[in-house]
Amino acid sequence: MxxxxxxxxxxxxxxxxxxxxxxxxxxxxxxxxxxxxxxxxxxxxxxxxxxxxxxxxxxxxxxxxxxxxxxxxxxxxxxxxxxxxxxxxxxxxxxxxxxxxxxxxxxxxxxxxxxxxxxxxxxxxxxxxxxxxxxxxxxxxxxxxxxxxxxxxxxxxxxxSELKFDIELKDRILKLKPKNNEEVNINFYxxxxxxxxxxxxxxxxxxxxxxxxxxxxxxxxxxxxxxxxxxxxxxxxxxxxxxxxxxxxxxxxxxxxxxxxxxxxxxxxxxxERAEKIVKNAGYDDNFINNLIKAGDHFIVNRNSTGLKTILAGYPWFTDWGRDTMIAFEGLVLVPKRFKEAEEILESFAMYVKNGLIPNLFPAENTPPEYNTVDASLWYFQAVYKYLQYCKNTDSYDFVREKIYPKLIEIFKAYSTKTDFSIGMDSDGLIFAGDGLDQVTWMDVRVGELVVTPRHGKPVEINALWYNALHILERLSIEFGEEYKVYSKLVTKVKKSFNDKFWNEEKQCLYDVVDEYDDKIRPNQIWAVSLPFSILDEDKERKVVETVYKHLYNTYGLRSLSYMEDGYKGKYIGKLIDRDCAYHMGTTWGFLIGGFITAYCKVNNHSKEAIKRANEMCCIFQDHMRDGCINGIAEIFDGDFPSTGRGCYSQAWSVAEVLRAYAVEVYPYLEK
Structure with missing residues (x-):
């Protein structure tokens, strides 16, 4: 490239x-x-x-x-x-x-x-x-x-009729003061x-x-x-x-x-020069990685309310979302070795933990954050774990122990009992979430009284994330000399319950939701394979990857629903209600490619053939990065023919997950 x-x-x-x-x-x-x-x-x-x-x-x-x-x-x-x-x-x-x-x-x-x-x-x-x-x-x-x-x-x-300004021209400077927003002064020279x-x-x-x-x-x-x-x-x-x-x-x-x-x-x-300095500090001799690092830099911004860094979910309209930030975290700040910003982002969200939840999103105005998410807090564990893996020094552990670890304990206590939005742990150790009109996973569209993808019950990725969070807490507690046995016991219990309830023998993959069973083939199951701590045996992991590859892989990401399922919608276009009803019902999502490539490489033991295929999956995005928004990766694509970027023209987790997957799973294994 x-x-x-x-x-x-x-x-x-x-x-x-x-x-x-x-x-x-x-x-x-x-x-x-x-x-x-x-x-x-x-x-x-x-x-x-x-x-x-x-x-x-x-x-x-x-x-x-x-x-x-x-x-x-x-x-x-x-x-x-x-x-x-x-x-x-x-x-x-x-x-x-x-x-x-x-x-x-x-x-x-x-x-x-x-x-x-x-x-x-x-x-x-x-x-x-x-x-x-x-x-x-x-x-x-x-x-x-x-x-x-x-x-x-x-x-x-x-x-x-709305374009009314007070105008002043003096000393080569044109000053415009909009009548509709008097806090703004436009100065033009x-x-x-x-x-x-x-x-x-x-x-x-x-x-x-x-x-x-x-x-x-x-x-x-x-x-x-x-x-x-x-x-x-x-x-x-x-x-x-x-x-x-x-x-x-x-x-x-x-x-x-x-x-x-x-x-x-x-x-x-x-x-x-600033962009080139960031690229140089990252230390990769690869134009594809370096272009993605530059693209990712635009999402890392200052937040006035904390005085710290945060991550915008996407341009041109998204603000900072907790879920998106934590999923994009490794690719945007750890892969480029931006460890100070990583600490600021973790600390920024730690400041807003409430009832065990980190914010789903920060609104556009000076209003309180919204907390309607079950997965953001669990992805937060993953971000902390990855930060410690990349930044291996005493100071990083001191930072986590002082400012982050207490918040992780707070999240655990809330989830292991019950907190807002019907989020809590059942007697089998699994996490349930959502009720009524709640939309608390990333598949969160609601149109009035219509909940397009309800997913109430025990969603598959939430429980894979919960299992990983327990492992992370166990390790940190041992590291910090704290009580850890409660996590060890739950790890064993959750793994058994997960395998007993989520395995769909008929389709040779995982149910999307259990207790209120949903056997539609969706991409959420891929995280049960791609996350660091394996909750499935190798045979089941392979079968999950094979099923997702056949039904959901779609050039620039994974479909949100198999094209063979009832309710599948292959185009994301038209009026808002039409787009909302297609958003998680077949639309291809760019960020999902990251988890898939990690899982694919894992079940194939990073073989030469697997790396070749994974490299092709990553590098095909180079064509898209010359289309749509130059050097960006779109939020979504159509399910039928993923050629034109839809939604946000450059999305943080799309850029981040392609960058992470290529830099971590592919680049180190390529013949130099």
Missing amino acids: EKIYKLGKSSWRTIEEGNELSWMIGNGIGGYSNNTVIGGGATAFHSYLVASLNPPVNRVALFTRTQEEIKIGNNKIDLASQQYVNSAKNGEKYLEKFIFDTVPEYVYRVDDTYIRKTIAMEYGHNTVVVCYEIENGIEDSKLKIVPLFNCRQAGELSEK ISEGEFYDRSLIPTTMATPNYLFEENNYYIIDNRTGSLGLDNHFTPYEINIDIKAFEKKKFYIKCTIEEINDKDGFTILEEYK
Whole structure:
């Protein structure tokens, strides 16, 4: 795999093709910048500056993008690429290439003039820069830049009537104060050129519309049930004169902070250098791993409420979810050797343990976390165990003993009795969870009174995780000189109960839920094989892997339900209710590939043939990483034909589990 992504005109033969490809970069505090590879918007999330007003949440789209036009002699060329209700601007015809090398770079050619446009964020700040490099041809030219502004929650749409701002232009700084959010100040600076008031542009219309970019049509939003029509505010344009054969560099800076003297090109280089430093520290001589490490970095962000790091579940809309964080933990922070961040993340969630539960999610506003999850606390054990495996020193054990171990005991006590959301241990030692309208596993969709995948009773992965948690507690208790026999006894009891109740002899695999028996073939059983402490014998482990491979493996992940089961839905598209009803009923999930590859390699003893196949399963994601969101891995794919990424265009646990599976299960066994 190449280190740098380079795309050419074959990627945007039509504007529709170009709008299927996008990019995203983060700023480490929950804000981000994203757009299509042809420079226009295809979803309401596309914006050069989505600022996080309360890191890492409350994300607001403020600076949509720039549109460029170049005049050479009497010839005006519009470089903007955007679909509208009944028309389109097709500036992608002049786009020579798109490069993604940690940051996005557009290269346009008009006759013998080249325009290079690179976008970067200032890490730790709600600031974006757009850096221009012009190589002019034999004629004088004039470049016009039209910046588009907004102020709305990321993913929403704006009516023209909502776009009202107080405006001030002074000393090359344009200040915009949105009427609908007075805590925000948009400061816009350009290092070269002259501002021109667009309200002065002559028009024959009764009401001039030059102050607005109207009726942007978002094709991706439209196919998920939205009208996909948006508007933006554009009070000024910038005009820059360029002499024949002149080479010129200048930049735009847009921020919600005060404009400082930091050069845009310096911000650009610092952003790239930081990413390269993370890659170098990880120490892998493999472009696939290194690209995934860069992709994973965007999810690791600061949380104001704790002053510590956390992990966002996915871009462009998810906040930090406990379950997702713990599943993504090994791939995102341990594989790249980011041990300080690992400690902060573990400590951050430890601060919010309540009744033995860690938060399912932190909402977007300053409201209490939600705790409706049975598996997040159990995955927390796994994250702690893996942290100690990777970071083998006295300090790491001291950290766990002081700040984490008491929380693990608290979780155990809550689960071994009974806690919220009908979570507790039965007389057989197994964990039951959920009742009524509760949705407490990762298959958690509820539409009104409709619980799509109830899974009430004793879910298979919850009890595999419980068994592993008991083993981990037993080991830690011995290490810390604490009482451990209660865990040892339960380990034996849970293993026997699990094998007695979960083995489905007819289908040669595991029931998905017992007591309220569900024999549908689902992927949750794979964790009974992939987790560190084996709860099944080798023969049963192999049969589980074989069944999952046949029924659920699907190129970019595992289906959430076998295509042979009643209720299977092979497409995730259309209105929200249609998508919700397909979400866990056949849709392919990228993150599930990690557990499958671990299990597959395990039952095949990491044989040469197994490593070859596992390598193919991992590396096929390289094709997807050139599609959808460049260098990202989507949340989900269709069950029938997993080609187009669905849901979030880059998902933390998708990236993390492909990275973990390849770096741990495949890379060490490859012939170097």
